[in-house]
Amino acid sequence: MRPAVLKWGRLAPGVVAGCALALATLSLAASGADPKIVEVANATYAIQDRCMTCHAASVEGYFPTDGPVAESFHTPSLLEAHPVTEMGCAVCHGGNPLATEKKRAHGLEEDERTPLFTGLHTQSRCVRCHLDKELSGAEFLERGLALIDDRACFACHEIPSGDQRERVAPTLGNIAAKVHPEWIVGWLTDPTSYFSGARMPNYYLTEEQATAIASYLVFSLSEPAGESPGEALEYAEKLDRTEARRLLKQSACLDCHRMRGTGGSPGIRAPDLSRIGDKVRVSWLVAWLQGPQHLQPGAGMPSFRFSEAEATTLARYLAETFSTRHTTEESAQTRAAVGPARSEAGKVLVNGLGCMNCHGGPGEKPEFKLGPDLRKIGNRDVRGLYWASMGQDWNLRLESYLRTKVSTPRAFNKNHLMPNYQFAPDEVEAIVVALMSFAENPVPEAARFSLVPDEPALQPPTGAAAVVFERYQCLQCHSLRGRFGSLAPDLGWQGDKVRRDWLVAFLKEPYLIRPAINVRMPNFGMTDEEIQLAADFIESTWWDDEVPPDPFSGKAPDPELVEHGRELFVDDYSCLDCHQVGEEGELDGPVLTDIGSRLQPGWIYQWILDPQRFYANDMDSPEATPEDALALTAYLTTLRNQVAK
Numbered sequence: 001m002r003p004a005v006l007k008w009g010r011l012a013p014g015v016v017a018g019c020a021l022a023l024a025t026l027s028l029a030a031s032g033a034d035p036k037i038v039e040v041a042n043a044t045y046a047i048q049d050r051c052m053t054c055h056a057a058s059v060e061g062y063f064p065t066d067g068p069v070a071e072s073f074h075t076p077s078l079l080e081a082h083p084v085t086e087m088g089c090a091v092c093h094g095g096n097p098l099a100t101e102k103k104r105a106h107g108l109e110e111d112e113r114t115p116l117f118t119g120l121h122t123q124s125r126c127v128r129c130h131l132d133k134e135l136s137g138a139e140f141l142e143r144g145l146a147l148i149d150d151r152a153c154f155a156c157h158e159i160p161s162g163d164q165r166e167r168v169a170p171t172l173g174n175i176a177a178k179v180h181p182e183w184i185v186g187w188l189t190d191p192t193s194y195f196s197g198a199r200m201p202n203y204y205l206t207e208e209q210a211t212a213i214a215s216y217l218v219f220s221l222s223e224p225a226g227e228s229p230g231e232a233l234e235y236a237e238k239l240d241r242t243e244a245r246r247l248l249k250q251s252a253c254l255d256c257h258r259m260r261g262t263g264g265s266p267g268i269r270a271p272d273l274s275r276i277g278d279k280v281r282v283s284w285l286v287a288w289l290q291g292p293q294h295l296q297p298g299a300g301m302p303s304f305r306f307s308e309a310e311a312t313t314l315a316r317y318l319a320e321t322f323s324t325r326h327t328t329e330e331s332a333q334t335r336a337a338v339g340p341a342r343s344e345a346g347k348v349l350v351n352g353l354g355c356m357n358c359h360g361g362p363g364e365k366p367e368f369k370l371g372p373d374l375r376k377i378g379n380r381d382v383r384g385l386y387w388a389s390m391g392q393d394w395n396l397r398l399e400s401y402l403r404t405k406v407s408t409p410r411a412f413n414k415n416h417l418m419p420n421y422q423f424a425p426d427e428v429e430a431i432v433v434a435l436m437s438f439a440e441n442p443v444p445e446a447a448r449f450s451l452v453p454d455e456p457a458l459q460p461p462t463g464a465a466a467v468v469f470e471r472y473q474c475l476q477c478h479s480l481r482g483r484f485g486s487l488a489p490d491l492g493w494q495g496d497k498v499r500r501d502w503l504v505a506f507l508k509e510p511y512l513i514r515p516a517i518n519v520r521m522p523n524f525g526m527t528d529e530e531i532q533l534a535a536d537f538i539e540s541t542w543w544d545d546e547v548p549p550d551p552f553s554g555k556a557p558d559p560e561l562v563e564h565g566r567e568l569f570v571d572d573y574s575c576l577d578c579h580q581v582g583e584e585g586e587l588d589g590p591v592l593t594d595i596g597s598r599l600q601p602g603w604i605y606q607w608i609l610d611p612q613r614f615y616a617n618d619m620d621s622p623e624a625t626p627e628d629a630l631a632l633t634a635y636l637t638t639l640r641n642q643v644a645k
Contacts, residue, residue, distance in 0.1 A: 037100065040088035045447050049088025049097040051105070078137055091443070092125050093117050117436070120429060121399055124378065124436035128443050143427075144434025151199060151421055155357040156371040160438055163365070168199070168269075169358040170296060176222030178284045182334040184214040187279075192422065194279070195272050201419035209349055214338045216346025244317030251304050251314075252522040255487070259322060265487050268477070269300060277323025285315035293471065302472040305525035353417065370417055377402070378439025402432045458492050458542060460484075465537035468530045477521075480542075482615070488521065490615050495543030497603045500535055502594075507531045515580075515587045544614070548602045557634035565635030573622055573632070581639060589619065596639040605633040 040049040082092065090097035095116035099105035107114040117125055123141040135141070148154075154165045175184070183194070188210035191198035205213070248254075254263030256270040264270065276285075284295075289311040292299040306314065350356065357366035380398055404411050407428045409418035423431065458481050461469045469475065474491075475484040481492035494503075508531060510521040526534075569575045576585035579592045595604070608629040611619040624632065 040085065042086060042088065044444065045087060045091050046444050047088055047091060047097060049090050050100060051089035051093075051095070051097055052084070053100065054102070054105075055089065075137070091129075092122050094125065115397060115399075120433055121436060124433045124439075127437045128439075129447050129449065131448055140430050141433050141437060144430035144432070145437075147423070147427055147431050148434055151201070152358050153374070155366050156354055156369055156418075158369055158373040158375050160375055167358060167360065172217055172221055172355070172359045174222045176218040178281065179279050180281065180335075181214055181218050181338040182331045183279045184217060185210045185334050185338065188213055194275060197272065199421075201421040203353060203419040205349075211334070211337045212342040212346035213349050213355075214346070215340065215342035216344075216350055218338055219340040220343045220347065239316050239320065240313055241317060244313050247306070247310055247314045248317070250523050252520055255520070255522070256301075268485075268487055273318060273322050275322060275324060277319035277321070280319070282312075282315050282319045285319060286311045289314055300473055300476045302474075302476070302522075302524060304522065374435065374438055376438060376440050378436045399432050399436060402435050403428055406431050406435075461537050461541075465533050468526075468533050471530075472524050472526070474534075491538065492542055493544050493547065493603070493614055495539045495541065496547035497599060499598065499600055500539055502598045503535050503538065504531055507534060514590050516589070546613075547606055550601045551605055551630055551633060552601055552637070557637065561631050561634040562638055563635075565631035565633070568628055568632055569635055572628075573624070578619075592636065592639055594640055596637045599636075601633055601637050604636050605629055608632050 036053075037050055038053045040047070040052065042049075088097060089095075093116060094114055095107045096105050096114045103109055106116045108116075120140050123138045126135050126138045126141060130138075148159065149165060150168065152165070152168050153159060154163075155167070185207065187194055187200075188203070188205050189207055190202055191200045192202070253259075253273070255265055256263075256268045258264035258272045258274065260274045264272075280288075286308070288295055288301075289304070289306050290308065291303055292301040293303065354366070354368075354370045357370070360366070378398075405418075406421075406423060407425075409420055410416045460466065460475060460480065477485040477488040479485050479488075479490045479492070481490065498506075506521075507526055508528075510523055512520040575592075578589040579585050580587050581592050585592075606613065608622060608624050609626065611617060611621055
């Protein structure tokens with residue numbers, strides 16, 4: 001007998017009845033009666049989905065409020081945005097939604113190419129509809145995509161939008177002037193032996209191969225290094241370690257760099273300096289500290305305008321303090337083995353491994369891709385994959401193959417060139433999710449959408465101001481309406497936020513505003529002309545007309561209003577529980593001792609009314625009335641190194 005078919009349309013009136021029928025289907029099947037097919041038909045997604053014929057519990061309203069299912073990805077908010085009674089299951093989970101047999105429905109038949117996605121791997125399907133790829137609830141997918149970018153997979157593989165990616169590895173031209181040859185050999189043999197968090201993968205090179213590559217880099221790609229390998233530099237003057245430590249602190253080096261387990265900031269891509277003396281020559285480090293952009297155009301490190309004497313003092317201190325390098329018989333033998341006779345063999349290895357695909361010059365594109373095209377890897381037929389010793393197991397899924405390949409690249413063939421990035425298990429899983437999203441399985445145009453910003457994004461500076469911002473790499477740390485850096489405050493509203501005279505003084509002599517975070521802007525030694533250019537651009541360009549003007553029209557607020565604001569500040573809103581004024585209060589939030597000379601009244605007023613209006617931050621909304629906000633603003637504008645009493 002032909003099974004009955006129930007079709008549910010978009011928000012159909014029969015949803016409740018359909019839910020009951022789906023549940024009844026299981027009861028009928030258990031009693032031996034003829035089961036009926038429950039089908040969701042949705043023209044928007046071009047689907048006919050029969051999954052709920054068996055999975056009755058997946059109907060909206062039948063998810064438990066606690067237990068393992070509730071803790072899965074089927075959260076109430078996700079179900080609200082993706083009602084299964086309208087969309088079915090296959091839009092997110094794949095499989096064969098029309099099949100009525102379990103094996104075929106789950107994409108496990110040998111002739112099927114419709115794998116079923118479960119658990120974290122379901123996130124790989126999100127990009128079919130959500131083109132922006134910035135999704136709440138798809139953090140694993142986002143992490144995998146970020147890891148693929150960070151490790152420059154595009155250098156060897158074709159990936160979606162790979163031609164828009166920027167190189168992340170330094171150029172190798174004249175590398176002999178930068179690093180010691182024995183360091184190159186050790187690094188190539190095992191990058192993690194120098195730095196446990198190294199992004200460069202392990203190619204499992206023998207010492208002989210590493211020595212040949214080092215020979216090519218030192219003798220064919222470099223000018224004579226000047227300083228003899230391993231020779232200790234002698235200086236006429238004794239190192240002033242006190243001055244070196246002052247320069248280190250003034251430049252806030254630990255904000256970006258790690259040194260012996262401390263320092264560094266998430267989102268800042270800066271090398272670990274714990275063994276910098278093992279790696280670089282002092283002469284190169286002096287030149288780098290004086291002008292990073294001259295040695296490496298586009299470098300993320302800003303120019304601190306060190307004098308030659310300052311750069312030499314700091315370079316000597318770093319090289320001598322953060323080093324385990326000693327002249328030993330073994331290191332001497334390694335240096336002696338690096339020579340022009342092995343240069344040609346090294347060149348063959350460099351070309352064969354595609355080293356220049358990552359280490360080429362700025363703007364250069366890889367000449368050829370060593371790895372397979374990954375733009376449609378999510379559609380790859382499992383039968384076309386080489387399983388080697390695993391055998392022809394049709395139940396072995398694509399994600400299983402990718403997981404093995406990413407975690408152990410040469411598991412299927414020891415002669416494969418792909419190196420080992422030594423990803424952690426959770427990183428491997430995130431990358432697999434991202435790779436599975438590289439697929440050609442579009443949904444109809446009506447079902448696709450991307451987030452459209454509420455306002456056009458601000459652009460980086462141009463003209464003379466651009467030179468200043470590039471020299472000091474401001475957008476490496478600062479964000480601009482959510483783009484670029486993440487370490488320092490967003491500059492997108494700075495023209496409305498800060499007073500110009502304060503900004504000029506701050507750029508000349510930065511100081512710590514948020515002690516709890518303990519991250520402060522370094523003193524770059526900016527010239528007066530550079531400061532004026534930066535302040536002019538910020539004041540005239542990065543502002544928002546939604547920030548109200550000065551509520552006091554440039555005049556001093558009424559003393560009675562100021563006193564009322566002080567009482568609200570201290571008593572009603574307990575602001576000192578988080579903020580410090582003078583020597584009173586806590587340091588969880590910014591110090592407010594000089595807020596009146598730092599921030600504009602209109603910004604203070606708007607911030608008190610709604611701290612989250614312009615960008616996400618950690619301040620709770622005080623739910624202040626406009627009258628209280630005005631009084632608080634009046635009081636705060638008077639705080640110019642005063643103390644709350």
